Amino acid sequence: MKTKNKVLILIAIIIIIIGTVITVTKGFNFDLRYEGGKRIELNLQKTFESSDIKQIAKEVIGQDVVIQKIEIYEDAVSILSKDITEDQKNQIVTKINEKYGTEISAESTEIIVVPHTHLKDLAEPYIIPFIIATLIILIYIGIRYYKLGIIKTIAKTIGIVIIWQVILYSIMAITRIPIGRITIPLTLTIYMLSLVYCTTKFEKNLKQQKQNEEKE
Amino acid sequence: MEKKTKTKSGNKIKILTIVLAMILISMIGFIGIYTRKQNRMQNIVEGYDLAMDLKGARVVSIAPTEDKETVIKDAEGNKIDEDLTDEEIKEKGYTKEEIDNNADKKTKENFENAKNIIEKRLKDLGVDNSIIKLNEETGEITLEIEENTNTDQIVSEIPVEGKFEIVDSKSNEVLMDNSSIKEVNVVYGTETNGTMVYLQIIFTDEGKTKLEEITNTYATQENKTTEENTTDENTTNETTEENTTEEEQKEIILKIDDQDVMTTSFDQPIKTGKLELSVGTSSTDSDKIQTYVKKAKSIATELNNGKLPMQYDVTGNEYIISDIETDLIQKISIGIIAVIAILAICIIIKYKLNGFISIFTTSGFIALFLILIRYANVKISLEGIFAIAIIVIINYLLVWKLLENSKGEEIAEKMQKTYANFILRIMPISIMAITFCFINWIPISSFGMVMFWGIVLLLIYNWIITVPVLKMRGNKEEKTEK
Numbered sequence: 035m036k037t038k039n040k041v042l043i044l045i046a047i048i049i050i051i052i053g054t055v056i057t058v059t060k061g062f063n064f065d066l067r068y069e070g071g072k073r074i075e076l077n078l079q080k081t082f083e084s085s086d087i088k089q090i091a092k093e094v095i096g097q098d099v100v101i102q103k104i105e106i107y108e109d110a111v112s113i114l115s116k117d118i119t120e121d122q123k124n125q126i127v128t129k130i131n132e133k134y135g136t137e138i139s140a141e142s143t144e145i146i147v148v149p150h151t152h153l154k155d156l157a158e159p160y161i162i163p164f165i166i167a168t169l170i171i172l173i174y175i176g177i178r179y180y181k182l183g184i185i186k187t188i189a190k191t192i193g194i195v196i197i198w199q200v201i202l203y204s205i206m207a208i209t210r211i212p213i214g215r216i217t218i219p220l221t222l223t224i225y226m227l228s229l230v231y232c233t234t235k236f237e238k239n240l241k242q243q244k245q246n247e248e249k250e
Numbered sequence: 251m252e253k254k255t256k257t258k259s260g261n262k263i264k265i266l267t268i269v270l271a272m273i274l275i276s277m278i279g280f281i282g283i284y285t286r287k288q289n290r291m292q293n294i295v296e297g298y299d300l301a302m303d304l305k306g307a308r309v310v311s312i313a314p315t316e317d318k319e320t321v322i323k324d325a326e327g328n329k330i331d332e333d334l335t336d337e338e339i340k341e342k343g344y345t346k347e348e349i350d351n352n353a354d355k356k357t358k359e360n361f362e363n364a365k366n367i368i369e370k371r372l373k374d375l376g377v378d379n380s381i382i383k384l385n386e387e388t389g390e391i392t393l394e395i396e397e398n399t400n401t402d403q404i405v406s407e408i409p410v411e412g413k414f415e416i417v418d419s420k421s422n423e424v425l426m427d428n429s430s431i432k433e434v435n436v437v438y439g440t441e442t443n444g445t446m447v448y449l450q451i452i453f454t455d456e457g458k459t460k461l462e463e464i465t466n467t468y469a470t471q472e473n474k475t476t477e478e479n480t481t482d483e484n485t486t487n488e489t490t491e492e493n494t495t496e497e498e499q500k501e502i503i504l505k506i507d508d509q510d511v512m513t514t515s516f517d518q519p520i521k522t523g524k525l526e527l528s529v530g531t532s533s534t535d536s537d538k539i540q541t542y543v544k545k546a547k548s549i550a551t552e553l554n555n556g557k558l559p560m561q562y563d564v565t566g567n568e569y570i571i572s573d574i575e576t577d578l579i580q581k582i583s584i585g586i587i588a589v590i591a592i593l594a595i596c597i598i599i600k601y602k603l604n605g606f607i608s609i610f611t612t613s614g615f616i617a618l619f620l621i622l623i624r625y626a627n628v629k630i631s632l633e634g635i636f637a638i639a640i641i642v643i644i645n646y647l648l649v650w651k652l653l654e655n656s657k658g659e660e661i662a663e664k665m666q667k668t669y670a671n672f673i674l675r676i677m678p679i680s681i682m683a684i685t686f687c688f689i690n691w692i693p694i695s696s697f698g699m700v701m702f703w704g705i706v707l708l709l710i711y712n713w714i715i716t717v718p719v720l721k722m723r724g725n726k727e728e729k730t731e732k
Binding site: 070075084100101102103104105106108110112146147148149150151155156159160163166167170171174175178215216218219220222223226227229230232233234237 | 303381382383384385386388390392566568569570571572573574582632633635636637639640643644647671674675676677678679681682685686689691693694697701
């Protein structure tokens with residue numbers, strides 16, 4: 035085996051081990067939008083910059099916040115965080131009133147509990163299409179590369195795809211990239227690229243085998 | 251010699267024309283075409299059709315209805331029916347508490363059941379992108395759905411209980427309910443004065459038997475003979491006897507969500523296990539018929555997926571704009587641009603002028619691709635953006651392979667083999683792209699459609715533009731070497 039391949043495999047193993055340890059001990063980091071938390075909605079009745087509201091909210095709450103504009107006139111704002119206490123809510127309202135000259139009442143502002151989204155609910159719509167596509171792809175790979183061994187090529191494909199996904203999730207666990215809206219697109223991207231890698235490898239092997247047969 | 255010079259300058263002109271065309275397409279694709287309209291500069295190139303995760307979503311919250319009642323209880327916990335003031339309650343040592351009559355229905359199991367029913371309803375209503383969150387403690391369900399012309403109708407239909415009952419019109423005894431329903435369909439019938447829309451309720455085997463019994467029990471009765479005996483012997487003695495024997499007509503009331511749909515008896519027993527209810531009136535006006543169909547479909551959706559375990563009220567309904575543009579898109583764009591820049595630099599360093607020319611053709615490809623997905627009515631979600639990145643990377647891989655084979659002898663044959671080999675390599679992802687195009691879930695179909703159009707354009711574009719350019723360059727270099 036070439037030295038370059040050995041190094042790559044070693045790096046992959048280390049990433050997987052570290053990733054597994056972190057996943058088991060700390061778990062994944064979930065995106066605030068899916069983790070759930072508390073939300074307040076404030077009707078400013080004037081346009082504003084989300085970045086300003088974010089700054090105020092972060093100063094008061096001291097944690098990560100998600101700011102979203104509400105309605106087409108974009109004159110109301112939703113502030114989501116892991117936890118918002120009554121005191122924090124009152125402070126945010128006061129600071130926004132000071133900055134924008136509004137008269138929002140803290141008493142009439144409710145703290146809404148946002149439930150968390152189960153990962154299975156996020157992933158559910160993708161499962162059946164993914165399985166159907168994968169089955170068709172494996173059948174194609176088995177037929178196209180039958181000369182290399184049907185079971186061998188299918189097993190290699192499944193192995194490579196799984197390993198790439200495990201490496202992706204290990205990197206996400208290590209770097210604490212939140213599991214959220216980019217997780218599934220990233221998974222699909224890596225899946226696609228791993229399939230291209232598999233077919234490139236198999237085409238090379240097929241070409242090599244053909245050349246060997248011709249030599250013989 | 252003259253012919254060679256002509257061919258040489260002809261090739262130069264062709265390459266220059268292609269490069270200039272690519273610059274023009276890039277400008278259109280990345281910037282747009284601006285014209286003056288009503289004193290404003292407007293981009294006439296079609297905009298992107300963004301999905302919920304990039305644009306915004308209607309966020310609807312529904313919560314179990316509270317049926318609170320103030321109850322006075324004595325020391326032993328017995329309910330007191332008297333109307334007492336707070337002072338009297340205190341004097342007598344009673345307690346006043348607020349109880350929720352729906353409390354026994356508010357279980358975790360019922361909340362999950364309600365969420366599942368709503369998921370099925372959304373699917374039947376054609377909602378192709380949604381996020382559902384359940385608060386397991388309060389039972390509040392939060393939905394995020396795409397904002398379009400049907401959203402208001404969907405919001406009105408989601409929290410509907412979907413209760414179906416056939417009751418005795420006098421005693422209100424429930425004779426049949428949702429548990430007897432197998433399926434509800436919308437069917438059409440041709441009448442003399444137009445098309446009639448029907449709600450066809452198909453019952454289960456048990457329901458079929460019950461329906462037959464009911465239609466027998468509640469059969470339309472003929473009027474019994476009225477007997478009149480009048481004896482009139484003299485003017486002073488008149489006896490009139492009337493015997494009217496008429497049994498009271500038994501009728502059922504069919505109710506949907508506690509609304510009386512019809513009160514009727516049955517002329518004949520129904521043995522088919524199907525009940526057809528007309529919706530609206532027969533009409534030849536297609537708009538009217540569509541309105542009736544819509545109404546029938548919404549009732550069918552409610553009944554087909556089961557009754558909600560409790561009543562729900564809408565507690566929140568607003569359009570929330572996505573925050574993704576300001577944050578994540580920038581990061582993803584920077585990532586994609588960085589990858590493209592690194593690949594471009596590597597290609598230019600390795601292949602010099604050929605690499606430089608192929609970068610131009612590649613930017614033309616990206617611009618044309620972005621124009622194509624706008625005009626192909628592809629809805630762009632976050633998955634679609636990642637698909638764009640994949641196509642760009644795959645295009646670079648193809649161009650790299652073509653550049654590798656653009657030197658030496660028999661360039662045309664090498665290019666053809668490279669192309670054929672490349673198509674085989676991307677076959678699995680093409681299969682995936684085509685499969686995903688048919689899925690009725692926007693994030694997945696967005697990914698599939700972008701990949702599909704990307705692969706088609708990539709193959710056609712590079713064959714028409716990149717390959718001829720590299721062939722011309724390759725032939726020129728070969729002649730130079732000779």
